[in-house]
Amino acid sequence: MSQTAALLESIIPNVASKWPVYFRSIAETMVMVGISGAIAFAIGLTLGVTITITRPGGVMPRPLVYHTIDKLVNFFRSIPFIILLAALIPLTRFVVGTAIGVKGAIIPLVFGTVPFFTRQIEAALAEVDAGVIEAAQSMGSSTTGIVFRVYLKESLSGIARGTTITAINLIGLSAMAGAVGAGGLGDFAIRYGHQRNQLDVTYVTVLTLVLIVNIIQAIGNGAARCARK
Amino acid sequence: MIVLQNISKSFPSEGGGSVEAVRNVSLRVGKGEIQGVIGFSGAGKSTLVRCINLLERPDAGEVFVGGVELTALSDGDLRAARKKIGMIFQQFNLFASRTAWGNVAYPLQYSMTRADRAEKVAALLRLVGLEDKGDAYPSQLSGGQKQRVAIARALANEPSVLLCDEATSALDPQTTLSILRLLKELNVKLGLTIVVITHEMQVVKEICDRVAVMENGEIVEEGDVFSVFAAPKKQITRDFIDTTSNLSKIHALIAERSPLVRLKPGERIVRLRYVEKNVSEALISTISRKFDVNANIIFGDIEFLGGAPIGGLIIIVSGQEDRIESALSFLRSRNVSVEVISDEPDRRAA
Numbered sequence: 001m002s003q004t005a006a007l008l009e010s011i012i013p014n015v016a017s018k019w020p021v022y023f024r025s026i027a028e029t030m031v032m033v034g035i036s037g038a039i040a041f042a043i044g045l046t047l048g049v050t051i052t053i054t055r056p057g058g059v060m061p062r063p064l065v066y067h068t069i070d071k072l073v074n075f076f077r078s079i080p081f082i083i084l085l086a087a088l089i090p091l092t093r094f095v096v097g098t099a100i101g102v103k104g105a106i107i108p109l110v111f112g113t114v115p116f117f118t119r120q121i122e123a124a125l126a127e128v129d130a131g132v133i134e135a136a137q138s139m140g141s142s143t144t145g146i147v148f149r150v151y152l153k154e155s156l157s158g159i160a161r162g163t164t165i166t167a168i169n170l171i172g173l174s175a176m177a178g179a180v181g182a183g184g185l186g187d188f189a190i191r192y193g194h195q196r197n198q199l200d201v202t203y204v205t206v207l208t209l210v211l212i213v214n215i216i217q218a219i220g221n222g223a224a225r226c227a228r229k
Numbered sequence: 230m231i232v233l234q235n236i237s238k239s240f241p242s243e244g245g246g247s248v249e250a251v252r253n254v255s256l257r258v259g260k261g262e263i264q265g266v267i268g269f270s271g272a273g274k275s276t277l278v279r280c281i282n283l284l285e286r287p288d289a290g291e292v293f294v295g296g297v298e299l300t301a302l303s304d305g306d307l308r309a310a311r312k313k314i315g316m317i318f319q320q321f322n323l324f325a326s327r328t329a330w331g332n333v334a335y336p337l338q339y340s341m342t343r344a345d346r347a348e349k350v351a352a353l354l355r356l357v358g359l360e361d362k363g364d365a366y367p368s369q370l371s372g373g374q375k376q377r378v379a380i381a382r383a384l385a386n387e388p389s390v391l392l393c394d395e396a397t398s399a400l401d402p403q404t405t406l407s408i409l410r411l412l413k414e415l416n417v418k419l420g421l422t423i424v425v426i427t428h429e430m431q432v433v434k435e436i437c438d439r440v441a442v443m444e445n446g447e448i449v450e451e452g453d454v455f456s457v458f459a460a461p462k463k464q465i466t467r468d469f470i471d472t473t474s475n476l477s478k479i480h481a482l483i484a485e486r487s488p489l490v491r492l493k494p495g496e497r498i499v500r501l502r503y504v505e506k507n508v509s510e511a512l513i514s515t516i517s518r519k520f521d522v523n524a525n526i527i528f529g530d531i532e533f534l535g536g537a538p539i540g541g542l543i544i545i546v547s548g549q550e551d552r553i554e555s556a557l558s559f560l561r562s563r564n565v566s567v568e569v570i571s572d573e574p575d576r577r578a579a
């Protein structure tokens with residue numbers, strides 16, 4: 001045990017000297033990704049479903065709703081995240097009281113993720129054959145019934161895939177948010193790896209992110225396979 | 230059972246104008262009848278049948294099913310009414326994420342207890358001959374089996390009407406026949422009123438009591454299957470008859486100067502068609518005997534529709550000119566349609 005510790009100390013001295021900070025950074029990233037991911041999942045799923053059913057020719061066409069969501073999604077998707085971070089500071093302060101730290105990162109992360117995830121959901125639901133929706137309508141299914149018992153059920157595997165891509169994306173965004181003071185692995189890498197030139201910190205951070213992304217991808221693939229049945 | 234009154238439906242078209250998919254169509258389908266609607270692709274058949282359960286809302290006209298005016302119902306009432314109108318499709322449209330059992334159970338979900346539902350689904354699967362396929366996913370079933378699942382699903386709420394939009398068009402001839410037999414059986418057993426949309430003459434011949442011929446969004450001809458096909462009034466109806474009859478092959482044979490149809494002077498190629506239900510005499514031997522002409526049958530295509538022969542023969546008649554004339558008028562007097570296709574002797578033969 002002490003041998004391992006000694007070994008680590010010799011290859012990654014700067015990380016080994018601040019294990020608690022490293023692990024806190026991982027935890028912060030998890031919290032940021034977890035909370036903003038859960039919120040973005042709920043909002044994006046709702047918007048993706050709404051945009052699918054309200055589009056012209058959908059099961060509940062509402063042109064106004066459709067075009068509003070469509071334009072908003074496009075608007076937010078076209079803003080680079082780093083600019084979004086700065087632009088949302090007043091809103092974040094107003095809502096959560098602070099624009100820094102993990103708490104301050106959640107709103108920008110949600111805004112950065114929802115438009116992308118909405119499109120992922122929209123694409124997954126578009127895979128459901130129009131004929132199948134029609135069959136459900138011909139059996140007298142209500143709009144709610146069609147959403148839950150046909151759209152969401154039939155596209156489960158597509159939704160799992162879209163969620164995986166979005167989660168991985170979100171980790172990237174959270175590292176960026178970290179760099180501007182939100183904590184987490186991004187903050188860790190910038191503060192020590194970049195600003196204090198402790199290269200081993202940067203490398204360990206990169207490896208950690210690669211590992212997290214792979215774990216998420218593996219879980220996502222498993223879920224998609226399960227759902228495809 | 231079904232009454233369509235002056236139904237019209239147009240769609241905006243690519244160019245900015247509009248396509249009139251269905252124009253002012255009226256149709257009545259009696260209880261327990263199998264009504265065919267035949268037409269070429271783009272004739273408006275699917276649009277028409279989708280107007281019956283209002284998957285497509287007509288721009289004008291009224292739709293009644295079982296005495297209820299669907300076009301006047303609220304959304305909620307319409308959904309309830311749709312449960313009593315089953316529909317099956319060319320592409321089956323099964324839920325890929327559900328087993329055969331799950332597909333059939335889908336429309337029953339809220340309306341009954343678990344045990345009742347299980348019993349009902351089992352009975353439906355038995356009805357369509359798939360009692361042992363309940364656990365199979367659609368991807369594990371053949372086309373014919375998928376359509377059987379779709380039929381069971383469509384019948385789950387015990388509808389009085391079943392709409393079939395090209396339900397056999399994706400199936401091979403053998404499977405088509407087995408599905409058509411099943412539909413006929415359901416028609417008899419359950420008193421189900423069935424509307425069958427198709428572009429295949431065979432389907433109409435096999436199970437329909439009545440047929441409507443559609444062209445450019447309009448019903449151009451309608452009646453019981455025998456009358457419509459025995460005495461077609463419109464060119465398009467004749468075209469459909471020709472798709473399954475080999476009587477029209479004669480023109481190809483003449484065009485390619487087949488030795489089969491080379492005429493000697495005085496000979497004629499004649500097409501005879503049965504247009505009445507009461508043809509039972511042995512007409513060919515009668516004319517040979519009575520008028521002393523020879524009738525050489527090139528080919529025939531006679532089948533039975535509703536117990537009466539329909540179709541006809543292509544013959545080459547030879548004999549004295551006036552005898553041939555009397556023989557042909559005799560046939561006409563027996564309600565056989567007589568058409569002289571060619572009386573030109575082949576020059577090389579002459």
Ligand SMILES: Nc1ncnc2c1ncn2[C@@H]1O[C@H](COP(=O)(O)OP(=O)(O)O)[C@@H](O)[C@H]1O
Pocket residue numbers: 240241248249250268269270271272273274275276277
């Ligand atoms: N949803 C639609 N939007 C635009 N045009 C349509 C739509 N449905 C049908 N049409 C047009 O209406 C006409 C009739 O189509 P359809 O009823 O599908 O014919 P059929 O089933 O006899 O092949 C075609 O010209 C088709 O292009």
Ligand SMILES: [Mg+2]
Pocket residue numbers: 274275276395
């Ligand atoms: Mg069609």
